[in-house]
Amino acid sequence: xxxxxxxxDYRFEAGMVAWAMHRLTGIALFLYLIPHVIVTGxxxxxxxxxxxxxxAAAFERIYALVSGDxxxxxxxxxxxxxxxxxxxxxxxxxxxxxxxVRRDRLLTGLAFGLWIxxxxxxxxxxxxxxxx
Amino acid sequence: xxxxxxTSDYQQRSSGSLRWFAQRVTGFILAFVLLFHLxxxxxxxxxxxxxxxxxxxxxxxxxxxxQVFYLVFLFTAVWHGANGMTNxxxxxxxxxxxxxxxxxxxxxxALGIAVAGTLSVVGN
Numbered sequence: 001x002x003x004x005x006x007x008x009d010y011r012f013e014a015g016m017v018a019w020a021m022h023r024l025t026g027i028a029l030f031l032y033l034i035p036h037v038i039v040t041g042x043x044x045x046x047x048x049x050x051x052x053x054x055x056a057a058a059f060e061r062i063y064a065l066v067s068g069d070x071x072x073x074x075x076x077x078x079x080x081x082x083x084x085x086x087x088x089x090x091x092x093x094x095x096x097x098x099x100x101v102r103r104d105r106l107l108t109g110l111a112f113g114l115w116i117x118x119x120x121x122x123x124x125x126x127x128x129x130x131x132x
Numbered sequence: 133x134x135x136x137x138x139t140s141d142y143q144q145r146s147s148g149s150l151r152w153f154a155q156r157v158t159g160f161i162l163a164f165v166l167l168f169h170l171x172x173x174x175x176x177x178x179x180x181x182x183x184x185x186x187x188x189x190x191x192x193x194x195x196x197x198x199q200v201f202y203l204v205f206l207f208t209a210v211w212h213g214a215n216g217m218t219n220x221x222x223x224x225x226x227x228x229x230x231x232x233x234x235x236x237x238x239x240x241x242a243l244g245i246a247v248a249g250t251l252s253v254v255g256n
Contacts, residue, residue, distance in 0.1 A: 023220055030213035037206075037245050041252035047189040048256040059186050082166065089159045096156060 014108045022088050025081040032078060039066055072130045079126065080119045087115050151215060158212040165205050199253050206249040214242035 039062065046058035065071075091111040094100045100107060172192075173183050181187035192198050217238045225231040 026213070026216045027220065030217055033209065033213060033245050034241065037249045037252070041248055043184075044189050044193055044252045044256055047186040055186055059189075063184070086163050086166070090163060093156055093160060 014112060015104065018088050018091075018108055018111065021084055022092075025085040028078075028081045029085060032081075069130075072126065076123050076126050079122050083119050083122065084115050087111050087118070155212065155215055155219075158208045158215075161208055162205075162212060165201075165208065168201075169205060193253060193256060202253045203250065206253065207246060210242045210246045210249070214238050 043059060043062050046062060047055055049055035049058060088111050091107050094107060095104050176183055181191075193202075218235050221231065221234050221238065225234055
């Protein structure tokens, strides 16, 4: 409860929210790497089986595991994480290395705007590809 | 009495500015490499095979240029991720032993991903 009031009292600024989201999406992406490398590694190994029919069957078995509805929902969230981390990361580069540091408020707003638009577009595209 | 820290106490350890810079360089590289990776995996070219299929995987991971590309991608991503996790843990963990243990765990995971990924790209 106290934490909730502290949060409500906190004067949120776009830059601070971007910093927190950069961390959270970064953790998510690092954790994603682990299953991603394992699953795609199994798929590559399956594709390399000598027996063609066996290779196709083994590939399809793993592919079926990662193309269900639930996984696609997770993939859409993953796309959101990637887009935010990439767009905000490029903003950090501009702020760290160029004189645009004086325009940081504007850049942060632009980063959020660009993220929301690109995420919406990508999410619709992914959903239509899977369910459309 | 508590020791008053002076500038030289901090300068005994590396400032980490090289890690800071490398995090930005790898991030910049990853923005473009990841874009290319997503393009490769989702866009079907001409009358070629589906990007994620047995034929496409066999072709992709026997092309030396692609193998080099994926090794660069793998190591850049793993280092950038593990270094970022180290930075985050550094901010929140203050007990030296616990902090050391967690950071070692992050780099152990990183090593595991790097080895598994390398075997997948060049070991088949």
